[in-house]
Amino acid sequence: MKKILTAISIGLLASSISFAQTAEEKGLAIAIEADKRDTGWKDSTTEMFMTLRNAQGQESKRQMRTKTFEVKADGDKSLTIFDQPRDVKGTAFLSFTHSKRPDDQWLYLPALKRVKRISSANKSGPFMGSEFAYEDISSQEVDKYTYKYLRDEKVDGKDSFVIERKPTYEHSGYTKLISWVDKNMYQAVKVEFYDRKNTLIKTLTVSGHRQYLGKFWRAHQMDMTNHQTKKSTTLEWKNYKFKTGLRSRDFDKNALKRLR
Amino acid sequence: MKLKHYLLFLLMAISAQPVWAEWSGSVTYEYRHFPNEPLNPVQHNDNSSIALQPEYHHQWDNGRQLFSFIPYIREDEHDDARSQTDIRELSWLKAGDIWELRLGIRKVFWGVTESQHLVDVINQSDLAANTDGEDKLGQPMLNLALIGDYGTLDLFVLPYFRERTFPGEKGRLRGEYYVDTEQDAIYQSEDKEKHIDYAARWAKSVGVWDIGLSHFYGTSRAPRFDIGFNNKGQPVLVPVYDLIHQTGLDVQATIDSWLLKLEYIHRSSDLESYNASTTGLEYTWYGIFTSPTDLGLVLEYLHDDRDDKATTPFENDVLLGLRFAFNDTQSTDALLGIITDADKDTTIYSIEASRRLGDAWKLSLEARYYEKVDATDQLIYSIRDDDYIQMELAYYF
Numbered sequence: 001m002k003k004i005l006t007a008i009s010i011g012l013l014a015s016s017i018s019f020a021q022t023a024e025e026k027g028l029a030i031a032i033e034a035d036k037r038d039t040g041w042k043d044s045t046t047e048m049f050m051t052l053r054n055a056q057g058q059e060s061k062r063q064m065r066t067k068t069f070e071v072k073a074d075g076d077k078s079l080t081i082f083d084q085p086r087d088v089k090g091t092a093f094l095s096f097t098h099s100k101r102p103d104d105q106w107l108y109l110p111a112l113k114r115v116k117r118i119s120s121a122n123k124s125g126p127f128m129g130s131e132f133a134y135e136d137i138s139s140q141e142v143d144k145y146t147y148k149y150l151r152d153e154k155v156d157g158k159d160s161f162v163i164e165r166k167p168t169y170e171h172s173g174y175t176k177l178i179s180w181v182d183k184n185m186y187q188a189v190k191v192e193f194y195d196r197k198n199t200l201i202k203t204l205t206v207s208g209h210r211q212y213l214g215k216f217w218r219a220h221q222m223d224m225t226n227h228q229t230k231k232s233t234t235l236e237w238k239n240y241k242f243k244t245g246l247r248s249r250d251f252d253k254n255a256l257k258r259l260r
Numbered sequence: 261m262k263l264k265h266y267l268l269f270l271l272m273a274i275s276a277q278p279v280w281a282e283w284s285g286s287v288t289y290e291y292r293h294f295p296n297e298p299l300n301p302v303q304h305n306d307n308s309s310i311a312l313q314p315e316y317h318h319q320w321d322n323g324r325q326l327f328s329f330i331p332y333i334r335e336d337e338h339d340d341a342r343s344q345t346d347i348r349e350l351s352w353l354k355a356g357d358i359w360e361l362r363l364g365i366r367k368v369f370w371g372v373t374e375s376q377h378l379v380d381v382i383n384q385s386d387l388a389a390n391t392d393g394e395d396k397l398g399q400p401m402l403n404l405a406l407i408g409d410y411g412t413l414d415l416f417v418l419p420y421f422r423e424r425t426f427p428g429e430k431g432r433l434r435g436e437y438y439v440d441t442e443q444d445a446i447y448q449s450e451d452k453e454k455h456i457d458y459a460a461r462w463a464k465s466v467g468v469w470d471i472g473l474s475h476f477y478g479t480s481r482a483p484r485f486d487i488g489f490n491n492k493g494q495p496v497l498v499p500v501y502d503l504i505h506q507t508g509l510d511v512q513a514t515i516d517s518w519l520l521k522l523e524y525i526h527r528s529s530d531l532e533s534y535n536a537s538t539t540g541l542e543y544t545w546y547g548i549f550t551s552p553t554d555l556g557l558v559l560e561y562l563h564d565d566r567d568d569k570a571t572t573p574f575e576n577d578v579l580l581g582l583r584f585a586f587n588d589t590q591s592t593d594a595l596l597g598i599i600t601d602a603d604k605d606t607t608i609y610s611i612e613a614s615r616r617l618g619d620a621w622k623l624s625l626e627a628r629y630y631e632k633v634d635a636t637d638q639l640i641y642s643i644r645d646d647d648y649i650q651m652e653l654a655y656y657f
Binding site for chain 1: 280282284286317319322323326328353355357358360367368369372394405407412463465470512514516517518519544546547552554587588589590591616619620622654656657
């Protein structure tokens with residue numbers, strides 16, 4: 001009897017480490033691998049340019065600078081300074097993302113010199129009036145989703161894994177996200193977003209990937225199209241810099257007040 | 261002229277390094293309409309005002325040094341006391357690993373609540389600009405911040421006092437007697453405006469909590485008043501500035517969509533000693549009715565244990581506010597507020613709304629309405645006929 005049990009448990013153990021992993025395990029494994037490949041960049045700075053288009057094609061521009069600081073075993077810290085539109089120039093946003101508890105966020109209002117701690121429950125709201133929700137542009141931590149591998153598929157001639165992700169955090173505007181992850185870069189090249197009614201609401205295409213420090217891939221353009229409102233937003237990145245010598249101290253409330 | 265030379269020298273000295281420097285700023289046209297007749301015939305029902313606020317920021321040393329210059333010029337149609345030139349900021353900042361040194365004329369904000377800012381004591385209010393007290397005059401200071409795992413400890417030496425501004429003789433939003441800031445104010449300290457004030461503040465974020473504990477010793481930013489006479493022999497109010505000690509505590513807990521807030525002060529002078537507080541909460545519904553609009557509910561209780569002797573009108577009052585953020589391309593938002601006295605009928609209604617026009621313009625509307633003002637709420641009683649609507653059009657460059 002004891003021998004049989006041992007045999008069964010060995011069998012179970014073997015199956016869990018064999019190639020016959022479940023779709024959930026394979027999805028998670030891809031997410032972990034993507035996270036692993038993007039570890040060790042320490043800090044980065046970049047400029048972001050946003051173009052908002054309404055259904056009639058009218059455009060509106062946004063411009064900001066972002067500094068990011070890699071935190072091991074938790075979410076990253078980031079600081080975003082707004083340059084345009086000019087009435088919000090100097091406004092800055094400090095975020096400590098966490099993998100297992102709600103993020104900490106502070107907003108600096110330059111006219112009042114006031115730092116406001118804000119609720120991070122606003123996940124599904126539009127970022128700067130764009131088609132990107134706050135949850136679309138925040139640090140993507142492995143623990144924030146459950147995963148399921150669906151199939152392999154080619155996107156623009158590139159071999160990709162197709163993975164279904166479901167947010168584990170509260171207040172998400174999505175029931176699921178379908179991501180196409182490039183097998184070579186382990187970077188998403190396309191994402192479909194399904195709203196709370198499980199209807200396809202937005203599609204994101206990611207392009208212009210470039211490799212930095214011989215290792216880290218960064219996209220330089222994201223195009224988000226909203227299928228319901230027919231509005232779209234293009235987000236472009238310029239002047240990526242890595243390992244610029246930023247320290248944890250450059251991501252506190254004092255730093256938030258002094259940045260321009 | 262001296263100041264100009266100094267600035268030029270400073271600009272030349274720091275422009276020798278690879279830096280990030282930029283001019284920006286705004287020009288704002290403001291129009292106010294007061295539907296009720298004024299108490300005094302020298303006052304007006306309509307008023308225009310224009311304000312220019314350029315900003316120069318110069319950042320170098322990988323963002324660890326910053327020079328800022330923000331002059332402010334306002335020209336008012338009728339009220340000389342509202343026409344003014346000020347330096348809101350002229351400062352140099354250097355950030356080390358465990359400290360920051362900030363030197364010059366600056367603005368500092370402390371606190372968490374929306375209805376009033378009890379703890380915020382460093383800068384003088386520019387009440388001539390707006391009676392809500394959110395506009396501040398630049399304050400000369402030496403500020404050393406010590407930063408570590410213990411949080412941030414800010415130490416301040418404030419070597420010069422700025423007198424509060426008030427609407428003048430021909431301005432609205434003043435009482436039967438206007439505050440005459442042309443004549444010398446009365447100070448408790450023999451050093452008058454040169455009395456050196458000191459302040460310290462410790463602040464730390466721990467989990468969902470943001471906590472600040474502060475102490476101030478020096479000339480009170482809020483004056484009391486003596487009756488005096490202006491140069492025409494008419495009775496006016498003359499500000500009297502006492503020396504005070506003020507200890508303040510501000511706390512915010514940010515839990516899910518809730519913000520829980522407390523500001524508490526204990527203030528003492530040779531004449532009085534009292535406690536005041538603002539306790540409140542804010543709840544936000546993100547994306548109401550599956551729209552992009554956020555609706556925030558603000559509820560605050562304002563208390564002052566001097567009751568009717570309080571120099572503020574908020575001795576036992578409740579603020580109920582509704583904040584709409586439409587999250588559209590033009591960042592349209594609106595704030596509706598009602599402050600009502602818990603044991604009198606005095607009620608203030610307030611509306612503030614704004615919307616960006618194009619890329620560089622912003623239109624703002626503001627309206628205040630005072631209802632059933634009780635004569636014991638002296639400050640509001642004196643402006644009971646000064647309901648107004650205000651339109652502001654700002655251009656940002």
